[in-house]
Amino acid sequence: MPDEPKQRTHKGQFVRAVPRHGATLRLTIDRDTVEAVEGDSLLAVLLLNGRVVRHLEFGGAPRAGFCLMGACQDCWVSLGDGDRVRACTTLAANEMVVWTDPQKAHADA
Amino acid sequence: MTTRMRVAVVGGGLIGTWTAHFLARRGLDVILIEKGMVGAQSSGVNFGNLRLQGRHPGQYPLSLRSQALWEDIEALIGDRCEFERTGHLYVAMNDAEREKLEQHARVAESHGLVIERIGCDELRRRWPWLGEGPQAATYSARDATSNPRLVSVAVARAAQRRGAEIVEHTRVTEVCRNGTGFTLETDTGRAVDCDAVVNSAGAWALNIAEAFGETAPMFAAGPPQFVTEPIPYRVTPSVQAVDGSVIFRQILRGNVIFAGYPRTAADPVLNRAPVPPIKTLNGMRNLMKIAPFLKSAQVIRVWSGIEGYLPDMLPVIGESGTTPGLYHAFGFCGHGFQVGPGVAAVLVDLIVDGRTDTPIDLFSINRFKNSVQVSDKLAREFDLPAAAGGRAG
Amino acid sequence: MPNVVIVGGGPAGIRAASILVEAGLKPVLVNETRQVGGQGYRAPAKSLAVDINALMGSEAGKYQRLHSLFASLQERIDYRSGTLVWGVHEKVLHTLCDGTAGTIPYDALILATGATDRIMPLPGWTLPGVFTLGGAQVILKDQGCLIGNRIVFLGSSPLLFLAALQYHKSGASIAAVVDTTPLSAKRAAMRDLAASPRTLARGIVYRASLHMAGVPIIDGATPRGIDGEGHVEGVRITDGRGRERLIPCDAVAYGYGLKPETQLAELAGARFRFDPIFRLWLPETDADGRAGADLYLAGDGAAIGGADAAEASGALAAHALLTDMGRAQPEAELARLRREVERLRQFQRGLARAFAWPVAQSATLSDETVACRCEAVTVGEIRSAVHAPLGPREVNRVKAITRCGMGRCQGRFCGPALQEIVAGACVVPIAEVGRLRMQAPVKPIPLHAAAEMEP
Numbered sequence: 020m021p022d023e024p025k026q027r028t029h030k031g032q033f034v035r036a037v038p039r040h041g042a043t044l045r046l047t048i049d050r051d052t053v054e055a056v057e058g059d060s061l062l063a064v065l066l067l068n069g070r071v072v073r074h075l076e077f078g079g080a081p082r083a084g085f086c087l088m089g090a091c092q093d094c095w096v097s098l099g100d101g102d103r104v105r106a107c108t109t110l111a112a113n114e115m116v117v118w119t120d121p122q123k124a125h126a127d128a
Numbered sequence: 129m130t131t132r133m134r135v136a137v138v139g140g141g142l143i144g145t146w147t148a149h150f151l152a153r154r155g156l157d158v159i160l161i162e163k164g165m166v167g168a169q170s171s172g173v174n175f176g177n178l179r180l181q182g183r184h185p186g187q188y189p190l191s192l193r194s195q196a197l198w199e200d201i202e203a204l205i206g207d208r209c210e211f212e213r214t215g216h217l218y219v220a221m222n223d224a225e226r227e228k229l230e231q232h233a234r235v236a237e238s239h240g241l242v243i244e245r246i247g248c249d250e251l252r253r254r255w256p257w258l259g260e261g262p263q264a265a266t267y268s269a270r271d272a273t274s275n276p277r278l279v280s281v282a283v284a285r286a287a288q289r290r291g292a293e294i295v296e297h298t299r300v301t302e303v304c305r306n307g308t309g310f311t312l313e314t315d316t317g318r319a320v321d322c323d324a325v326v327n328s329a330g331a332w333a334l335n336i337a338e339a340f341g342e343t344a345p346m347f348a349a350g351p352p353q354f355v356t357e358p359i360p361y362r363v364t365p366s367v368q369a370v371d372g373s374v375i376f377r378q379i380l381r382g383n384v385i386f387a388g389y390p391r392t393a394a395d396p397v398l399n400r401a402p403v404p405p406i407k408t409l410n411g412m413r414n415l416m417k418i419a420p421f422l423k424s425a426q427v428i429r430v431w432s433g434i435e436g437y438l439p440d441m442l443p444v445i446g447e448s449g450t451t452p453g454l455y456h457a458f459g460f461c462g463h464g465f466q467v468g469p470g471v472a473a474v475l476v477d478l479i480v481d482g483r484t485d486t487p488i489d490l491f492s493i494n495r496f497k498n499s500v501q502v503s504d505k506l507a508r509e510f511d512l513p514a515a516a517g518g519r520a521g
Numbered sequence: 522m523p524n525v526v527i528v529g530g531g532p533a534g535i536r537a538a539s540i541l542v543e544a545g546l547k548p549v550l551v552n553e554t555r556q557v558g559g560q561g562y563r564a565p566a567k568s569l570a571v572d573i574n575a576l577m578g579s580e581a582g583k584y585q586r587l588h589s590l591f592a593s594l595q596e597r598i599d600y601r602s603g604t605l606v607w608g609v610h611e612k613v614l615h616t617l618c619d620g621t622a623g624t625i626p627y628d629a630l631i632l633a634t635g636a637t638d639r640i641m642p643l644p645g646w647t648l649p650g651v652f653t654l655g656g657a658q659v660i661l662k663d664q665g666c667l668i669g670n671r672i673v674f675l676g677s678s679p680l681l682f683l684a685a686l687q688y689h690k691s692g693a694s695i696a697a698v699v700d701t702t703p704l705s706a707k708r709a710a711m712r713d714l715a716a717s718p719r720t721l722a723r724g725i726v727y728r729a730s731l732h733m734a735g736v737p738i739i740d741g742a743t744p745r746g747i748d749g750e751g752h753v754e755g756v757r758i759t760d761g762r763g764r765e766r767l768i769p770c771d772a773v774a775y776g777y778g779l780k781p782e783t784q785l786a787e788l789a790g791a792r793f794r795f796d797p798i799f800r801l802w803l804p805e806t807d808a809d810g811r812a813g814a815d816l817y818l819a820g821d822g823a824a825i826g827g828a829d830a831a832e833a834s835g836a837l838a839a840h841a842l843l844t845d846m847g848r849a850q851p852e853a854e855l856a857r858l859r860r861e862v863e864r865l866r867q868f869q870r871g872l873a874r875a876f877a878w879p880v881a882q883s884a885t886l887s888d889e890t891v892a893c894r895c896e897a898v899t900v901g902e903i904r905s906a907v908h909a910p911l912g913p914r915e916v917n918r919v920k921a922i923t924r925c926g927m928g929r930c931q932g933r934f935c936g937p938a939l940q941e942i943v944a945g946a947c948v949v950p951i952a953e954v955g956r957l958r959m960q961a962p963v964k965p966i967p968l969h970a971a972a973e974m975e976p
Contacts, residue, residue, distance in 0.1 A: 032650055032752070032772065036691040037665030041568035058566040063664040070649050070752045076358040076382055077897045081751055083649030085894065085934070087656030088560055089553065090637040090782070092929030092965060093894060095357070095426070102620075103357075103424045103967065108554070122360050165918050166911055172921060277921045285910050294911060357929055357965060405608035405615040405961050409622055412971035423972070426965035428929045 032083055033066040044113045047099070049123065055111045062087065062094050062106035065117070072096060072106055073119050130319040133157045133293075135479060136312050138300050138336060139329035141171035142276075142465060143457045145283040145294075146197075146472030147326050149205065152290035154480055159320055160284070160292060161312070163299040167280025169330050170464065173433030175353060175375060175387045177366055178211075178272040178466045180241055181218045182232045184442060186490040187467065188239035193486055194470025198272060201469075205286035209278045214377065215365040216271030217246075217255070219262040219418065225370045226264045232370075233266045243268055257362060259420040273366055273377055276465060300329075303336050309453065324453045324479050331396045331436040333444075333458035337493065340451040344444055344496050346459045349510065350394040350401030350432035351387055354411050356425040358382030367418065372508055374414035384422060386415045389509040391462070394434040401432035437461045437510075441503040445471055445491035447478060455479065456493055462509075522546060523846060526614060526625055528606050528785060529633030531559020532828045533820025533835030535591050537631050540839035542597045544848065549599040549625060551606055551616065557591050559635050559820075560659055561828050564588060569665045576662060576687055579723055583828065601625075608961030609788040612815070615961065622970040629815040629845075631838050632786050633831070634822035636779035638678075639801075641879050642938050644746035644887060646775065647894045650753030654776030658684050667693045669772020673756045675744060677702040677876040678778045682727035685736065685774075695736045696770040699758055701777075702877045703741030713871025716864050720827070739766075743882065747773055777878050780937060781822045784963040789816050795952040798870050799825065800878055801937065802956040808859050809841035810834055817842055825873075830865035833858045883941035892942060893935040895928020900942055907946040914947045915955045916940055929965055932957040 041057035046064060055064040062084055065072050071081040072094045084094035087107050094106040099116025135151055137144045140162030148160040160166075178198050183191050202208045220226040233243040244267040251258060251265055284294050295318075302313040303325060312320040327336040331348040359382050366377035376386035388411040394401035408430055416423050438444070438459040448454035455478060457471050464471075470486070477484035495501075525541055527534045530552030541548045556564045562584050565571045574581040601618065606625075608615035614625040638653035645651070650669055652660075654676060657668045671694045674685040685698045714721045732738055741761030748755045748767070755769045783804050787793070791804035791812040803824055810817045817838035820831035837858045840850045886892075888901025906912055906922045913919045916926070916939050925939050926932030932939070936957045944951040 032669060033660070033664075033666040034670055034693075035665060036661065036667045036693065037569055037571045039566075039569050039665060056568065058568040060664055063660070063666050067666065072649070075647075075897060080647065080897075081649050082647065082894075083752070085647075085651065085656065086637060086653045087660045088637065088653075089964070090930065091653075091894070091934050092428075095929065095965070097424075101424050103426055105965075110555075165913060165915070168918060168921070281911055281922065288910055296911065356968070402610070403960055404610045405613075406610075408608070408961065409615075409971040412966075412968045416968050416972060423969040424967055426929070426967050427962060428965045429927060429931065430960045430962065432960075 030070070031067045032070045033063060035067060044111055046111055046115045046117060048117045049119055059111045060107055061096070061104065061109040061111050061115070061117065064111045065096070065106055065119070071119055129317065130321055131159065133159045133320055133322045135324045135326065136161065136310070136320050136322040137326040137328060138303070138312070139327070139333065140166035140280065140284060140294065140296065141169055141328060141330050142167070142280050142283070142468035143471050144326065144328035145280045145287060146469045147328060147475050148292040148294065149283050149287035149290060150472050150476040151479065152287050152292040154476060156480070158292045160287070160294045161298050161300055161314065161320070162294070162296045163332070165296050166284045166294065170433045170435035170460070171280045171468070172276050173353065173431055174276045174351060174462070174465045175385065176273050176276045176465065177216070177375065177377070178274060179216050179366070179368070180271050180466070181216050181236060181243070181266060181268045182370070183463070185235045186487070188236070189486050190467055190470045190474065190488065192239060192241070193473060194467045195270065195272070197469035197473065198274065201274070205283050207278070207282040207286070209282050210275035210379070211272060212274070213270065213272045215267060215269045217265050217267050217365045217367045218370055219265045219367060220370050221261045221263060228370055229264065229266045236268065241268060241270065257419060257421045259418050261417050267365070271366065300336070303339055305451070324455065326455045326457065326475055328457045330458055331394070331434045333436065333456065337448070337456060340448055340454055342448060342450050342493055344438055344459060344493055345500055346436045346438055348394045348396045348434050349391045349437050350434055351462050352392045352403040352407045352411065352430065352432050353385060353387045354408055354427055355386075355429045356384040356422065357428050359384065359425050363419070369414070369418055374411060374418060376415055376419065384425060386411055388414050390511045391509055392432050393511070394432065396434050399434065401434050403430045403432050435460065435462050439503065439506055440501040441505045443491055444493045445474065445488050446493070449492065449494040449497075523628040524626060525549070525629045525631070525842065526551060526627040527631045527633060528614070529559070529635055529820065529822065530554070530557040531633060531635050531820060531831060532562060532587055533633035533822070533831040533838070534631070535587060535594070536832040536835035537633060537819055537839040538594055538598050539590055540836050541843070542594055544843050547598060549601060551601045551604050551614070551625065553603070553605050555603050556663070558584070558587060560655055562587050563659065563662055565662055565665070571662070571665050573662070575690060580828070587832070605964055606785055607963055607966050609785055610961070617966050617970055620967060620970055622966070629817070629842050630789060631817045631819060631835075631842065632789065632822055633820040633835055634782040634785055636781050636821035636825060637933060638776035639778050639780040639878065639937055640775065640934050641777055641882050642886060642890050642892045642900065642935070643744050643775070644890050645749065645753075646747060647891050648747055648749050648753050649751070650749070650771055651747055651773045651775055654678055654680050654684055654774045655779070657774035658687060661687060661691060667691060668774060669753070669770065670694060671696050671770045672772045672774060673768055673770045674698045674774045675756060676776045677879070678776050679724055679872050679876055680776065681876070682724060682731060685731055686727045689731060689734055689736060697737040697739055697768050698731060699739045699742045699744070699756065699768070700876070701742055701744060701879055702875065703761060706877055707875040710871045710874035713867055714875060716871065717868035720868060778873065778876055779821060779825050781825060783822065784931070784959045786812060786818055786822065787959045788961055788963070789813070791816060791818065793956065798873050800880070800951060808863070809855070810838035811841055824866055825869050826862065826866045827869065830862050830869070833861040833865070837862060880941060883938060884945045886942070892938055893925040893928060895930050896924040898923050898925040903939065903942050904946045907943055914943065914949065914953075916943055916957055917955060919943050920957060926957050931959065931963065
């Protein structure tokens with residue numbers, strides 16, 4: 020991992036409409052460091068910082084969740100320890116390492 | 129309406145559809161009658177293994193004949209049905225199980241199968257994802273897999289193209305002797321006169337056998353099957369613990385399918401085979417022991433189906449003991465997928481040629497006349513209530 | 522004391538719990554999410570500076586009452602937060618909490634499992650930037666986030682205008698609200714809608730507020746597809762006058778009303794019947810929510826009725842349970858609750874007409890349209906399977922042949938559309954093609970969940 024956090028440059032899908040007050044969290048998404056606020060869901064972090072949550076296993080089409088309430092199962096991502104989580108129902112945590120592509124996570128391990 | 133046919137096949141599972149196909153290929157008029165939809169019962173919901181290792185010694189000639197047909201499936205029916213020669217890794221956790229593997233291997237080799245014996249180090253080297261439990265294994269490269277959801281329907285279509293008549297959603301209500309042949313009545317009002325009847329009605333096959341004064345102690349159960357979400361492809365062979373606790377394989381799409389004993393109770397009347405969650409958890413635990421790298425994979429779906437079982441864990445195959453022209457093939461005890469096409473080929477030998485070169489005496493329905501052998505597998509593969517309960521209807 | 526378990530921490534579950542507590546019981550309340558209130562009345566995290574009263578608008582009072590009711594109950598119930606119930610078998614619930622499997626046995630079970638959006642596939646609906654309408658509301662309330670910079674609200678649902686108004690108040694830029702039901706159909710549904718004049722009036726106010734704010738509202742449109750390379754760039758529609766239009770946007774909130782989450786009810790033994798108005802298979806209950814021995818259903822998980830009906834049906838289910846335990850219940854109160862639930866569900870039947878499920882759209886979908894987003898099964902693959910020799914005419918067999926409904930969501934989102942596509946392709950009434958059957962787990966569970974459990 021680089022020491023200096025590299026900000027993700029591309030625009031996010033989500034827009035924060037309401038400020039959130041809380042501890043600042045640092046997460047790594049596909050090797051990029053992003054900041055979040057305690058209480059953010061992992062899906063919110065992913066989509067405030069980008070437009071893709073995962074790539075479909077069959078053909079690789081980009082996906083960014085759908086139902087946002089734990090029903091459609093289209094936002095599963097891999098964590099650095101290999102664990103799999105549903106981003107919309109998982110709270111972001113400091114030092115969380117997230118992979119939007121399990122192949123990359125696998126290659127990195 | 130009465131139709132005249134040479135052969136009527138009752139039951140559109142794997143055996144029934146292959147039989148109809150082979151009969152049509154030999155130029156016989158054949159009708160297949162299925163109470164529901166083709167391939168929807170145990171033929172369509174099983175694990176999909178075409179396993180040659182560890183079969184009953186008396187079944188090898190039949191199994192090998194069947195495997196040759198599987199290997200030719202694309203030429204036979206014009207569809208591969210996801211047939212893959214994946215190989216089969218049979219895994220032992222201790223010396224006693226290793227000895228069991230050795231016994232299985234010798235039997236298989238005596239029938240010409242090539243078995244590799246694999247020690248602990250080589251096991252880790254070739255399949256580095258294996259957990260610490262496995263101590264030794266045997267590997268058979270000829271073992272294969274196919275997709276059970278697709279096969280029976282594809283075979284039925286091929287049979288149809290050869291001229292077989294396939295009738296779904298029709299229940300045979302009565303089979304009676306008519307001279308040297310038979311008349312079948314159905315719940316749709318259609319009747320069929322024929323010279324020969326193939327009883328391949330799976331867990332529902334006793335109705336016909338008993339109409340002709342013979343029976344078998346068949347009961348219904350289901351194989352619980354579980355599948356994970358798709359994960360990066362890594363596991364090539366199907367892998368089975370020799371103690372039967374778990375068997376698993378990864379399909380090319382990435383999902384890992386696994387199954388394990390004990391089997392689950394099934395209700396052939398209500399057509400239900402719910403899998404109790406405790407069996408799912410059991411299967412998950414057993415899979416994790418042998419393949420710990422799967423620990424984070426999510427189980428997304430569980431299913432089962434309705435299969436006919438017999439206490440000696442062998443099927444009934446062959447001509448009726450009471451009625452010439454009636455042929456049985458049922459009670460495959462969860463092992464019918466691999467032998468399916470071979471059994472059909474044998475039935476066609478019997479119907480067309482009056483004899484077969486493949487030894488099948490072991491599977492005669494007459495074996496239940498005097499005493500009933502109980503396989504030690506029965507205790508291992510079933511919860512007691514399931515084995516004691518529901519006789520197949 | 523009998524072990525009574527309630528699944529679901531929304532209005533129905535909380536109200537049921539309060540009745541049981543008043544009767545001296547200490548029910549277990551299992552809630553899948555971390556905050557109570559269900560999807561509609563969910564409490565935002567404390568760190569979020571959201572003005573929930575402004576966001577809830579006319580519902581703010583009810584929202585506050587529900588949450589104070591729960592606060593007053595919390596010490597008197599056995600509350601299990603963040604706990605998924607993934608299976609039900611022989612009067613035991615199988616749970617998953619923090620990655621570990623567990624069990625909760627019960628003597629009686631109240632299921633108040635809520636609802637999710639009902640979706641009709643559309644070309645481009647799997648693109649990043651397309652979210653369910655309900656999801657768009659949840660992410661705003663739960664996370665204080667808008668789903669995009671410029672948003673189209675698309676579909677047909679009473680929530681369409683409410684969600685758009687909530688977004689507008691939160692500073693969102695709304696490209697258009699596109700309702701696929703023509704105004705004529707809405708007028709025809711007025712008789713049933715009159716069952717709840719207050720709710721009807723509220724809906725009219727939402728719409729008028731949006732109109733006054735200058736938000737374009739398009740009625741009776743047919744959606745043609747969602748365009749974009751890698752993410753949403755616009756929505757293509759044919760408007761009510763037959764004109765093709767492309768509405769540029771970077772996010773779409775999409776939905777056709779709600780569909781009960783009935784998976785656990787099925788596993789617990791409920792029977793299902795086809796409801797021709799909602800065109801959904803719904804669990805059978807009596808007027809009080811009884812769905813079988815020791816099984817009670819309440820809220821939107823039983824029949825779509827909205828938050829008020831959920832509360833009333835939660836109370837009814839709890840009273841029914843107590844009655845079945847041999848405890849006399851106040852008949853006048855029961856009669857009042859039954860009238861209330863019936864009136865509100867009658868209103869929902871009107872809404873189902875006024876905001877119609879687009880049956881015709883399923884027939885016009887191009888073959889390339891993805892029907893099952895989990896397994897990437899297209900509408901064309903479903904139609905080919907049905908039309909093939911010996912092709913299936915029943916959805917579970919179609920699933921077996923095509924994989925549609927086999928993925929992680931287990932047919933939650935493709936199921937209703939699959940029924941329409943199969944019925945359309947077979948040219949049979951939709952009730953004849955059946956419904957996807959369920960086996961546990963109702964949601965994915967990790968292999969390691971079993972590790973801690975004793976075999």
